[in-house]
Amino acid sequence: MTQKLRIRISFVSIFLLIIIAAIFDFPSYYNQFANLVQSKTKFSLPRVSGKPFLLGLDLQGGTHLIYEADVSQITSSERQTAIEGVKDVLDRRVNAFGVSEPIIQSSRSGDTWNVIVELAGISDVNQAIKMIGETPLLNFKLQNPVTEPILSDQEKKDLEAHNKSIKLKADDILKKSLKPDADFTALAKEFSEDTSKDAGGMLGFAKKGVYVSEFEKICFDELKVNQISQSVVQTKFGYHIIKKIDEQGEGDAREVSCQHILLKTKTPQDIHPVDPWVNTELSGEHLKKAQVVFDPNTQAPQVSLEFNSQGKELFKQLTTDNVGKVIGIFLDGEVISAPRVNEPIVGGNAVISGNFGIQEAKVLSQRLNAGALRVPIKLVSQQTIGPTLGKISVKQSVTAAIFGLLIVSLFMIIFYRIPGLLADISLLSYGFIILSLFKLIPVTLTLAGISGFILSIGIAVDANILIFERMKEEIKRGRSLDSAIDEAFKRAWPSIRDGNISTLITCIILIWFSTSIVKGFAITLIIGILVSIFSAMFITKIFLKMIVKKGNEKWLWMYGVNKRKI
Amino acid sequence: MISITKTRNYWFIFSGVLVAISIVFLFLWKLNFGIDFTGGSLMEISFKENPPQSEDITNVIKSSGVVENLSIQQIGEKGFILKFKDIGEAEHQQMFQSIQAAYKENVAEERFNSIGPNVGQDLKQKTLKAIIIAIIGIVAYIAWAFRKVSKPVTSWKYGIIASLALFHDVIIALGVFSFLGKFYNVEVNAPFIAAVLTILGYSVNDTIVVFDRIRENLTKYYEGNLEHIIEKSIRETYVRSINTSMTVILTLFAILIFGGATIRDFALALIIGVVFGTYSSIFLASPLLLVFEKATKKNK
Numbered sequence: 001m002t003q004k005l006r007i008r009i010s011f012v013s014i015f016l017l018i019i020i021a022a023i024f025d026f027p028s029y030y031n032q033f034a035n036l037v038q039s040k041t042k043f044s045l046p047r048v049s050g051k052p053f054l055l056g057l058d059l060q061g062g063t064h065l066i067y068e069a070d071v072s073q074i075t076s077s078e079r080q081t082a083i084e085g086v087k088d089v090l091d092r093r094v095n096a097f098g099v100s101e102p103i104i105q106s107s108r109s110g111d112t113w114n115v116i117v118e119l120a121g122i123s124d125v126n127q128a129i130k131m132i133g134e135t136p137l138l139n140f141k142l143q144n145p146v147t148e149p150i151l152s153d154q155e156k157k158d159l160e161a162h163n164k165s166i167k168l169k170a171d172d173i174l175k176k177s178l179k180p181d182a183d184f185t186a187l188a189k190e191f192s193e194d195t196s197k198d199a200g201g202m203l204g205f206a207k208k209g210v211y212v213s214e215f216e217k218i219c220f221d222e223l224k225v226n227q228i229s230q231s232v233v234q235t236k237f238g239y240h241i242i243k244k245i246d247e248q249g250e251g252d253a254r255e256v257s258c259q260h261i262l263l264k265t266k267t268p269q270d271i272h273p274v275d276p277w278v279n280t281e282l283s284g285e286h287l288k289k290a291q292v293v294f295d296p297n298t299q300a301p302q303v304s305l306e307f308n309s310q311g312k313e314l315f316k317q318l319t320t321d322n323v324g325k326v327i328g329i330f331l332d333g334e335v336i337s338a339p340r341v342n343e344p345i346v347g348g349n350a351v352i353s354g355n356f357g358i359q360e361a362k363v364l365s366q367r368l369n370a371g372a373l374r375v376p377i378k379l380v381s382q383q384t385i386g387p388t389l390g391k392i393s394v395k396q397s398v399t400a401a402i403f404g405l406l407i408v409s410l411f412m413i414i415f416y417r418i419p420g421l422l423a424d425i426s427l428l429s430y431g432f433i434i435l436s437l438f439k440l441i442p443v444t445l446t447l448a449g450i451s452g453f454i455l456s457i458g459i460a461v462d463a464n465i466l467i468f469e470r471m472k473e474e475i476k477r478g479r480s481l482d483s484a485i486d487e488a489f490k491r492a493w494p495s496i497r498d499g500n501i502s503t504l505i506t507c508i509i510l511i512w513f514s515t516s517i518v519k520g521f522a523i524t525l526i527i528g529i530l531v532s533i534f535s536a537m538f539i540t541k542i543f544l545k546m547i548v549k550k551g552n553e554k555w556l557w558m559y560g561v562n563k564r565k566i
Numbered sequence: 567m568i569s570i571t572k573t574r575n576y577w578f579i580f581s582g583v584l585v586a587i588s589i590v591f592l593f594l595w596k597l598n599f600g601i602d603f604t605g606g607s608l609m610e611i612s613f614k615e616n617p618p619q620s621e622d623i624t625n626v627i628k629s630s631g632v633v634e635n636l637s638i639q640q641i642g643e644k645g646f647i648l649k650f651k652d653i654g655e656a657e658h659q660q661m662f663q664s665i666q667a668a669y670k671e672n673v674a675e676e677r678f679n680s681i682g683p684n685v686g687q688d689l690k691q692k693t694l695k696a697i698i699i700a701i702i703g704i705v706a707y708i709a710w711a712f713r714k715v716s717k718p719v720t721s722w723k724y725g726i727i728a729s730l731a732l733f734h735d736v737i738i739a740l741g742v743f744s745f746l747g748k749f750y751n752v753e754v755n756a757p758f759i760a761a762v763l764t765i766l767g768y769s770v771n772d773t774i775v776v777f778d779r780i781r782e783n784l785t786k787y788y789e790g791n792l793e794h795i796i797e798k799s800i801r802e803t804y805v806r807s808i809n810t811s812m813t814v815i816l817t818l819f820a821i822l823i824f825g826g827a828t829i830r831d832f833a834l835a836l837i838i839g840v841v842f843g844t845y846s847s848i849f850l851a852s853p854l855l856l857v858f859e860k861a862t863k864k865n866k
Contacts, residue, residue: 404820448829459814502767503768513693
């Protein structure tokens with residue numbers, strides 16, 4: 001391959017890279033352009049779906065909380081696992097808020113253990129703080145023997161009256177559906193209270209045993225395809241109007257597909273909900289600790305529970321009374337395990353066995369410990385940023401970045417003429433590449449992160465300046481333009497390399513030691529430095545090589561070289 | 567152009583005076599640490615229309631009974647920043663409820679930071695650690711990068727001089743902030759650490775470019791006159807140093823002007839660092855290398 005060809009290929013691939021990066025960065029602009037092209041020329045360009053930039057909490061609003069964990073009650077060897085347990089508890093609490101990508105980390109300095117929680121884009125910070133800060137609560141519960149609540153006479157009457165009115169309404173809809181021109185799907189969409197409502201009541205194919213018996217009888221045995229049930233069908237859910245759509249298969253493989261409209265009735269449970277679990281006296285304070293052990297025969301992982309003296313008594317009583325029944329273990333009101341009692345346990349040491357993987361067993365023991373060891377956490381630092389402030393910051397940062405880029409570009413053109421212009425183009429592509437890397441990796445952008453990026457614009461230019469200054473020097477020494485370019489890149493490289501590596505060293509140290517704000521800065525700066533080396537050493541060089549022709553020697557001033565000084 | 571190596575004593579005196587003044591500032595006034603380091607609370611509130619007087623807000627907050635002392639500062643037309651001791655979330659709610667009771671829908675809380683004193687202490691220690699390790703790392707890297715040109719100047723000397731120059735730049739930046747903290751109430755917060763560390767990296771970067779040229783010229787032209795080589799190298803690189811700094815400073819000014827209050831101090835710190843970083847790489851580092859080399863030679 002000749003050198004010329006190689007340069008051309010590189011040029012084309014750089015050009016493509018920049019275009020792809022730019023489309024990836026700003027898909028909405030590209031899609032608008034594609035729409036325009038299509039409307040004018042009927043030539044259809046593929047559309048690109050967007051991937052948004054990940055904004056940190058200072059830009060989209062959110063809160064950064066630092067909790068100090070009080071581990072004074074815990075022996076030092078168990079602290080690490082206790083903190084893991086706390087993290088797990090916080091993780092599950094935070095998930096209840098539906099925050100996208102919450103960050104929960106622990107950090108230790110000396111004897112203090114901290115847990116850091118970052119919630120971005122959360123609307124109700126106060127509620128979150130209230131919930132997160134509570135000490136985990138571990139409860140042992142039994143299944144409630146009572147399943148039907150007891151209603152007063154008045155309540156019974158109201159319930160009957162209500163359900164009667166539902167029946168009337170269902171009858172009415174049935175009539176409508178039986179009309180010759182009736183649209184069953186539309187009726188289902190309008191009236192059904194089932195989750196299948198939006199699908200027009202369509203349930204899809206199912207075998208026997210999926211539906212409650214009353215429903216199954218109608219669907220499988222009574223209706224023919226395309227027939228609608230002649231009367232409303234009552235199940236525990238309410239009143240159904242059922243239409244059979246299709247059926248396939250024979251014998252055990254027989255499947256039917258039905259469509260239905262459901263009107264829900266009320267049950268006594270709706271009036272007085274019955275908790276399926278009832279509390280026992282046994283709770284987290286009676287549990288000394290939990291740990292993963294292995295079954296001596298099968299080597300299967302199990303979780304062992306060790307109770308204190310009071311807990312032993314309670315647990316003995318509980319297991320004696322409830323052999324064959326299930327004990328629900330609840331952390332923060334959520335069931336984490338529901339083992340069956342196989343035999344009375346008198347010694348105070350129990351194991352929960354089951355088809356655990358090691359990881360599952362570990363998580364369970366961690367959760368049990370979180371409820372048992374009681375690591376109180378205290379909020380020691382809070383940084384909350386409202387969403388409007390974040391938006392303003394984004395706008396300000398973007399303005400700063402654009403102006404920064406513009407001023408630098410102007411400076412480069414004035415000082416270095418053609419190479420300056422080329423450097424500007426390579427700088428622009430540098431910007432596009434960086435932004436798409438931010439999306440790809442992805443990098444969470446914070447205010448400090450954006451300043452890191454803006455600063456890296458300056459650093460990217462620095463490499464170009466080093467090269468161009470060297471180029472001027474070499475031209476003045478009498479080299480031809482072409483060989484001056486080669487020499488300049490070769491000679492400038494060591495100082496570009498050494499200078500950037502020293503900045504990289506500081507960045508890596510920042511990432512190791514610092515708070516998340518500073519980390520964001522260091523990460524974008526690292527990416528910026530790496531890409532800037534690529535853009536200066538490769539993109540600028542190819543551009544320069546592309547435009548340099550023999551005749552250009554006459555116009556050295558275009559390269560920023562003052563002829564009289566040569 | 568004047569000879570920088572010949573006039574080196576003036577530059578040494580100039581730098582020495584600046585560093586001395588900075589150290590005096592730091593001793594007298596220390597740094598005006600913000601709540602990131604000292605612990606405390608910062609609340610920013612904004613009003614939709616007709617913002618009240620500062621005294622008004624102060625009284626409302628005092629009436630909530632949560633804090634006795636607070637400072638208030640207006641930012642922009644409709645915003646206020648309030649600072650007081652660190653408080654818990656319950657107290658924070660109590661305080662904001664009294665603000666809401668007083669101004670109803672007109673007021674919104676833009677941000678609230680409350681940092682315990684231990685967290686701040688922790689940050690200070692971490693910062694110090696990070697800076698020390700960064701300097702050691704950089705010196706080690708330079709010594710390694712310059713290992714092939716240990717004649718006539720041994721490579722670790724480049725490292726030591728580079729870190730002296732960097733010490734000079736950072737101390738002056740700290741001195742300026744000590745001054746700004748005393749007279750303009752400019753605070754030093756977590757982003758400032760990022761600024762200081764960037765100055766470290768930048769200063770070394772700048773110094774390396776000159777040293778790199780010395781390294782190159784030594785292998786090509788060295789005939790026993792180190793001073794000549796150093797002078798030549800400075801002359802060949804100063805345009806680049808100044809131009810680079812110009813571009814960085816231009817971007818920093820963009821941040822300073824358009825970047826919003828939170829990162830303005832950060833940009834300011836960097837500007838100071840970059841200006842002195844450039845100065846020290848041209849006028850201080852290389853002449854120092856010469857002096858250092860001469861002094862150690864004499865002792866042998």
